Amino acid sequence: MTGIGNEQDHFPAWYALVLLAIGVALRASTFGDPNLHVDEVFYQTVGIAMHHGAIPYVDVWDRKPWGLFFCYYLIAFLSSAPLAYQLVATVFAAATAWVIARIASQWSTPRAGLFAGIVYLLWLDRLQGFGGQGPVFYNLFMVLAGWLVFRSQSRLQAGHVPATVPTAMLLAGIAITFKPTAFFESCFFGLYCALLLYRSPLQRGPLATNVAGWMALGAAPALTISAWYWLHGYWHIYWQAMFLSNLHKPSFLYADTMRALVTFIILAPIITVATLSLATWHGGSRRFVGWWVLAALLGLISVPNFYMHYSLPLLVPLSLCTAAFFQRRATGPAALIALTLWSLQTSHAFDFQHTRQSKQAMHDLATAIRAHDTGGDLFVVDGPPQLYVLTGHRFPTPLVFPHHLGHLIEKDLSHLSTLGETRRVLGLKPGIIVMPDKPRQDPPNMEVIDAVNAYIAAHCRKVASIETPDLLTSARMNVWADCRKPPAPGAHGH
Structure with missing residues (x-):
């Protein structure tokens, strides 16, 4: 439980099918719904319109980053029916849960990792991630980045930079094109790798070169999109959408505070299990996930509107935190059953x-x-x-x-x-x-x-x-x- 980045080759491959089956079961009732949630049907509408030449922000305006619309544009190649994006979102949710399980098994047991992945799937619905909200897609890029960083720790400590690190930075950069608040988690991964490399025998020159390269990779997707709008004469529209509109949007303290309170009440059962995990969970893995939670929390409070689905990125490291408790022989499965019953009592599943x-x-x-x-x-x-x-x-x-x-x-x-x-x-x-x-x-x-x-x-x-x-x-x-x-x-x- 104290090891860092210990690869466990006995992690069962069929766990992926279990998580996919659970994801389908929890979401099947929504399949084909053409008006599931105003956000995602708008994203789908824009994605389809892009096939007919529409340019986001120019022909159809919003503050959401381009990567989200491009994701729906790609899905529209499969079909313009809502079932297409809902099935793709289900696969992304199950894949994210599988990576959560895979990471968590590094300091716990494979079964405990599976339970952590199940918790992620259960709480997606509670936090309005029942369909194709942005984090349902980009959480996969972010958790893959976290997994690659976690697995690279021993190599970085020895002064070597495996290819998994720049890959992780690029994945985190892609996540930023879905939601700018992913910047905080991306910075955490970069700083964490830089700190490990700084403490290694590597000379300071190569260290600076590597860090600069990581920063460039992380920024490349967003900079490429920005450059396209600048080169095509749409910079003022893009700048207004991505930056000025967010700065000028008024806030309502009472409504924002109430939404924050409701969000953390919904997260309270997971936070409770995660806190109980701390009693028996020690070592570098706990520090890594603890800082990840903090980075995700900073991303949440950086846009203090606290709409419920804004907390979906926080669900990834919180789910990871539960694994140490789930490995307990009796209380672990009992906790999962309790969380499942708690989640399903107000879930939209099966409606x-x-x-x-x-x-x-x-x-x-x-x-x-x-x-x-x-x-x-x-x-x-x-x-x-x-x-x-x-x-x-x-x-x-x-x-x-x-x-x-x-x-x-x-x-x-x-x-x-x-x-x-x-x-x-x-x-x-x-x-x-x-x-x-x-x-x-x-x-x-x-x-x-x-x-x-x-x-x-x-x-x-x-x-x-x-x-x-x-x-x-x-x-x-x-x-x-x-x-x-x-x-x-x-x-x-x-």
């Missing part, structure tokens, strides 16, 4: 009825839009962005993500005026407008909502009103159509 309702709602919305499509633009305001893809309509504005028009805290954060862009689109006389019957965001951007309502009142009629759930919320979406002619007297739609 097949919700997926059926979601499929039907999106089908009905798309059918209503097609039935009244006279060739004009579709304008979705604070509604499901995938309706553009489902009905074959272009984006009338780069502000496609629902919050960018409907949420007051998103007002004018892009390179576009929110109200100005709304008025520009309404000036195009869109033929169909989809928006909820009441604002979904708190606080709502009433300037936008009032402008759209005025257009609807003057030009459109309601042709459908459909309750549209996602896995966390539900809203009644109204379809307003025939907007190029005044509504007939006494027509109220249905």
Whole structure:
């Protein structure tokens, strides 16, 4: 239990199948859901649009890094159906759990490592990682980097730099292109390797050269993306999306504090088991994972909005921490059973009825839009962005993500005026407008909502009103159509 980087050749290969089966079982009820969560359906919408020439930030705007959209672009080669990204996300989740198990078995037993991987899969759902949130994908790159660093320790201490170290830095750099907060974990891996090499017999010159090379590899993916936008004349748009918009976004202390409290309450069972592990877990492995937890925590608090899925990167090192306790003969399995029951009691797993309702709602919305499509633009305001893809309509504005028009805290954060862009689109006389019957965001951007309502009142009629759930919320979406002619007297739609 005190060893560092002890490779255990008897780690059963079939554990990978166990973790994949568990991942599928926990997520199967969500497969095919076209409106699972507003974030990931937006990412999928952008990925599909990229196949038709759309440029992220230019043609469709958001603050998320390019790597996430590119991931969904690659998945769209398989299929534009939501099942494609959901299956790929399941494989990524199971693979991440397997690497967690593999690392944890270095200081515990293979069975305890397996249990740690299972905990990761169980708590993904609790932290809104039930589908294709960004960390579900980039956690795999980060945990692979951690594994490579962990395995390289003895070589670094001897003054040698194995190829696994620069590979780890490149993987960490790829993770940063999914979420900038991965920078903190990336820095930890780099500093940890540098410290081991500094204490080795290696001369200071080669040490500096290696560290500089690691930094260059870690920064290369993000710098390459930035250079592309600069060379193509989109730098001001990219800079606004990646940096200025985050600096100017207002925060709400009470809401942020409540979300942080709920997040740590949900994590409390894992934190408890991880803390109990400290009683019997000693040596370099504990220090390594302990510093990893701290780095992930710094990443979480660096963007103190504390949306639940922001804590998913922290789940990786926390799951690793549980392994030392799980190797106990009786209390280890008992703890896993308790954690499983605790997780499943509020899990979305096995809720097949919700997926059926979601499929039907999106089908009905798309059918209503097609039935009244006279060739004009579709304008979705604070509604499901995938309706553009489902009905074959272009984006009338780069502000496609629902919050960018409907949420007051998103007002004018892009390179576009929110109200100005709304008025520009309404000036195009869109033929169909989809928006909820009441604002979904708190606080709502009433300037936008009032402008759209005025257009609807003057030009459109309601042709459908459909309750549209996602896995966390539900809203009644109204379809307003025939907007190029005044509504007939006494027509109220249905």
